[in-house]
Amino acid sequence: VINPVFLIDEIDKLGSDYKGDPSSAMLEVLDPEQNAFFSDHYLEEAYDLSNVMFIATANYLEDIPAALRDRLEIIQLSSYTEVEKVKIAENHLIKKQLIMNGLKEKQFKLEEAELYYLIRHYTREAGVRQLERVIASLCRKSVLAILKEKKKSIKVTKKLILEWLGKEIFDYGQKEKKNQIGVVTGLAYTSFGGDVLPVEVTYFDGKGRFTVTGQLGDVMKESTSIALDYIKSNAKKYKIDPKFFDSHDIHIHVPEGAVPKDGPSAGVTLTTALVSAITQTPVRSDLAMTGEVTLRGNVLAIGGLREKSLAAHRVGIKHIIIPKSNLKDLDEIPDTVKESVQFIPVESMEQVLKEALVQ
Template sequence: MELNTYPLVCTRGVVLYPNQEIVIDVGRDTSVHAVENAQDNYDKKICLFSQKELEQENPATEDIYSVGTLCEVRHIRRFDNFLRVKFRGIKRVKLNKWINGSLSDLVEVEILESEKQDTVEEEALIRMIADELDRMQGQDRFVTKEIVMEISKGMGGEFLSDKAVQGLPLDLERKQKYLETLGVNDRLMMLLQDMAKEKKMSEVEKQINETVKERIDQGQKDYYLREKMNVIREELGDTVAQDEDAAKIRKRLAENPYPDYIKKKVSDEVSRYEMLPMASGETGVIKAYIDWLMDLPWWQQTKDNEDLNAAEATLNADHYGLEKVKERILEYLAVKQMTNSLNAPIICLVGPPGVGKTSLAKSVARALDRKFVKMSLGGVRDEAEIRGHRRTYLGALPGRIIQGMKKAGVTNPVFLIDEIDKMASDYKGDPSSAMLEVLDPEQNSVFSDHYIEEPYDLSKVLFIATANYLENIPPALRDRLEIIELSSYTDAEKVHIAKDHLVPKQLKLNGLKPSQLKIDDDMLLYLIRYYTREAGVRSLERTIATICRKTVLAILKNNKRSIKLTKKLVHEWLGNEKVDYGKKEKKDQVGTVTGLAYTSFGGDILQIEATRFTGKGRLVLTGQLGDVMKESASIALDYVRTHATEFKIDPKLFEENDVHIHVPEGAVPKDGPSAGVTMTTALVSCFSNIPVKANLAMTGEVTLRGNVLPIGGLKEKSLAAHRSGIDTILIPKENVKDLDDVPQEVKDAVTFIPCSNVSQVLHNALVK
């Protein structure tokens, strides 16, 4: 057995036979080095072995076929990243050993010779192949003039089998099989079989081509018949309506400044519409789509009210207070006037129910002289509600955004997106994700609706969203919104709103004249405090409506001319007082401190009580307290124990007594980080027997070092204290900046004392 060593190149999908030439692009570093190695050291001799898997980047012995071809490098052309090499096959070789080199690999191979078989059979096979090639010449791509000429020269079976198979469209395994088959007659037999198979394939292809041609001809025939049918229908007068529709659409397109891409889209759809018979189910679908495209506002817009004073007057007439929102709208108008072009902001009004978020959006539209449209997202689960349905679905419609724009009829309405925090998601998609494109000023100039299929510009729309709870809005959506928080109304603001808006509105709705029912400010305040408990004014409006109805009944039944509302009448008509606000203590007491609470209905005061009795140093907490308040109580007790000597308290008392802290109204859950100083003061008072001032309230969280931490809701808490008759409030020093939000009437009546540590709190709270 003769063994020789040569450089190795692994080919992908290529098999080279002896006496044949092929050009291959060589790109892998190892292959490039192998070609150069063959040039320099192996008399241009190299071995090509084919990979089993084309994707294999670094093949090993098991990844290549065992039989390959010994070749001669005939020509090399160099490019930047690869070599283009012409190889000529010499002999079949069998892989004996793979030798890994530093730059390129070598293979030790055994030379394989073709085996001559029966001579007569060989000649018969050659003749059959020659006849078959002669018949197939001009019909098949692989039968070239070159092969026919070679046969006419009388080439042998060995040469013919290798030459003819090179052009056959065979898969890699079959080509490799030819290389591995050493018997000449065996290869010729395989060649004859593959040629017969190729001939059959050609016949099938020809048949398919004829079928396709017949169908195309049938399509042209159908078109001709359809045109003929249209002429007949025209003679009968069936297509008049369809043609009139198309003519109207084209006329409307020509007369109006629709965008070019919409004109093209509508023209294409009109052409399709005209081609279809009237009875076709698709005509209605196409007509509906054309109507949507034509009816949507593409260029129409209203002119904004540029009189800033008039806009401010409109906002003030509709709403009392809400200064931040009004200021933001006026800023928008001013900047728009100054720049003459401005992407509309996405404003989100966040606040409890009934504070006027929705009605404020309507007032903004009135102030700007813009059209107003509203879309409520409460309970919306399907993404198609926002983006629309694909036109392929039966009964498809655009999404609510596009529907709202069509309803507005202009490109720059005020668009209210109500209850944006109430969206849900299920298997039909996540509508909050679809809202990202609508509410992102960077994206909404090319908003895409599944039904319309063409980009729609929402950048001129002034979107105003409303929400009750900011934390329910997904973070990605919240990031695109300009959040403006609306806090609950103060009692004074509610009186103004009732006097200026609610009472006149309900008098009108119930057919009363202003002289027939008189409600003074004190009675309004009485209704607000003792018959409603809310952040907004919805319940107050219902209460006023009830009084108006009772008034109408009394006037008609008892023949009264007018009625002045009194407490006696209110008790008679509405029953006993429904709401009991916290009241301050009448006298200074030991272990009882007035704290301030912030609820969803506004502020309130609550008493925190502490007592001690003989025990083992346990801490008992009652009053439905949350985890944060329980921790505040533990911190307060530990702080008092640590500084017992400073407060002149005997440390043994803590070991010999149990402590009970109670926050009254045990059925109402309470939590929040603002009761620390109150509990600390109650404990110090309890253990030192020093009373706490009754006309004083406090708020703030405490640390183990005695620092007073800031709190939220100072405005609401201050109003509650003022309403309860308290004249001094202790607040954390860091909350001084929040006093700007406290109404002036409260600041005039109440003394605010900032405290940074517990010592200052106790100095001001305990009776000297």
């Protein structure tokens, strides 16, 4: 029989230059309609590949040529959540590294709280590769401490992590401590999982200029324009003087300017921040939101709700505004999150502002 499984790793890294174009060769190899008569340039003999199972992996779908992507059955795998990473570490990674470094279980103690600390401040990844490296480093340093200082066992604490691994490498978002004017907690979905993303808006006397900073991509820049035009067209409804926009400059900023941000889910956050700043109405600090908005004020569905809700839960958010059309995605969210977070489904910006603004 001829029925092997071929694994092609990192297919998004295929390049083409004067030496050849492997991506065009893959077009024929991976197409079940054509590859029954595949002919390579070495044997020059037709060969049947139709019974071969090809599995390809990629980090970025956009980097795979469109023609090649069209021939693939795409399965999206979301990043591990923090909870999943902790369980993987407890059940597999720590045990593996203990064996690798010649330690017995009673000689090395790394508890759940410290694992969360490592995941949040020393790794930023979809998988657990860096987490395993960090645990391996702690194991090696433990061996050294046991041998040099004649200790029987090591209990890893936050103080010890800082001493052995150095200062924290990454910081993760925090929720606002009190209700603020012009500051809204948004939710972002990144290749590393979910994160909270504050959006700040301020205005001052000027000539109607509109500034957006924070290294935003084209999609988010479009969202800021839609948010502003929606507010202008509904100025009377929100008791805003239409002349305000001609006599003031408005500045929107999404902090961490060195980190590129993009995606179609910041519309409601931007609109709420603008209304809050212009009307001088505070926004609830225990609330986060996600959703795209249209010029008519309708709230559209978003992706990555599972990761976003976990990020909100992690920083202590109690209420999340989500598009009503995303209610079907609540099945994917862990019960621990659903028990402590209230999901508020909305269809329009009026509902969002009613929930978010402190009247």
